[in-house]
Amino acid sequence: MTAGPTAIDVRDLTKRFGDTVAVDRVSFDVRRGEIFGFLGPNGAGKTTTVRMLTGIIRPDAGLVRVMGYDIARDPVPAKQQMGVVPETANAYLDLSGRQNMLLAADLYGVPRTRAEGRIAETLAELGLLDRQDHRVHGYSKGMRQRLILGMALLHEPPLLFLDEPTSGLDVQSTHLIITMLQRLNEAGTTIFLTTHNMDEANRLCHRVGIIRRGRIAAIDTPERLKRTIDRIAVILVGFDRRVDTRTLAALPGIAGVTGTDGRCRVSAGDIDTAIQSIVSFARSEGARILSLDTPAPTLDEVFLSITAGDG
Structure with missing residues (x-):
């Protein structure tokens, strides 16, 4: 991975909820072409930070640039640069997998002629092509998560946000998702990965950031971070x-x-x-x-x- 211009630039990001400072003047950057892991205990400010990075909530102070766009001033072009995979799959259960993909294509403005090919290609890679016409209600958790990943990738975004993408999944689904993330990154996609799975972060991430009590506690490569441990x-x-x-x-x-x-x-x-x-x-x-x-x-x-x- 060759370091390039920044995909995400965060400066003095702050968010309060009443008297609680959930995110306290957080600053960091994510380089284009890297897999960046974002770790932290429950309540540390991970989710709040990611929601600000993806434009779901507005910060009280600070700046976020996504692929060069200010997420507060230019939210539409900024969001067009990203795909988002939440922890809990949120596909429409009464629609088929293919119908969900078509809906995502319409939302992202992917032309129908282009969408048809992308849908078949993506579903095949995720092992869902033979179930594309089945209602999502009958999908397993792993199949739903794979479908959500496919929906987020339809418009071929240069930046992908993932929140616990393999949490609670079966071995097959975990393997398919990890393999696809590695392939996407090799092709140049920048990936922002929130996870509690340390082995996953160690295997996938070029750098990891650890947030603690609303502040960044450490950012470095997994190997360098491991060398900071002073133990017998x-x-x-x-x-x-x-x-x-x-x-x-x-x-x-x-x-x-x-x-x-x-x-x-x-x-x-x-x-x-x-x-x-x-x-x-x-x-x-x-x-x-x-x-x-x-x-x-x-x-x-x-x-x-x-x-x-x-x-």
Whole structure:
């Protein structure tokens, strides 16, 4: 992904509800061509921020530019640049999948001749072509979410907003949506992804922003954020037999050991010394080391560290 001009430019965005400041002078940018993850605990200001970015509610102060358009002054051209996929699928249940797609095409101003081809192409990619004439009432949750994604993509927007797109979905639907998002991004679509799924954010996002109590707490690549975690090193080691973990825990460089049946989690004060101690211990015990891993901090740990104490 090559960094380009900004797709979303946010400056000092603020929103109050009575005496509560839901979003407090938030500033950040999303580069064209990137997948940007937006994370935060419940009540942190995620939803309010996204509603302001997509023009659903107006900010009390601050500026939002979407693909160069001021969302407050030029809402129509700004919204024409985006597709929005809400967390809860909101298709018309009494209409068929194809009818919902045609309705979306009309709303986005896609010519009918162009829409027909786009609908068939998109439904096929989302695995819904054989159900296009069935009423959405009979669709599963995953099928409805795939349909909503297809509706948001009909006008081929350069920017796509997604709110928890795979939450509670079956494996097939999750795989189809993730694969399609990756393909879209490779073709140049900028994606703004709100999610609670840390593994999803880690796999998909070029950068992530974490909001806490209405303010941006961190923005960076997942790998750089993980390097900010100051924690005692962890070594996961597997032996071919049960070992005396109390003896292992007393060796140089090792702060503690947990585990049974030869699978141990070693907390290391000094990782190099700890590994040497583990190797020497295995030899003295006549045990073979079957596996040894030093896992890096996870995005979950970053998130929990930054949002510690929040709801």
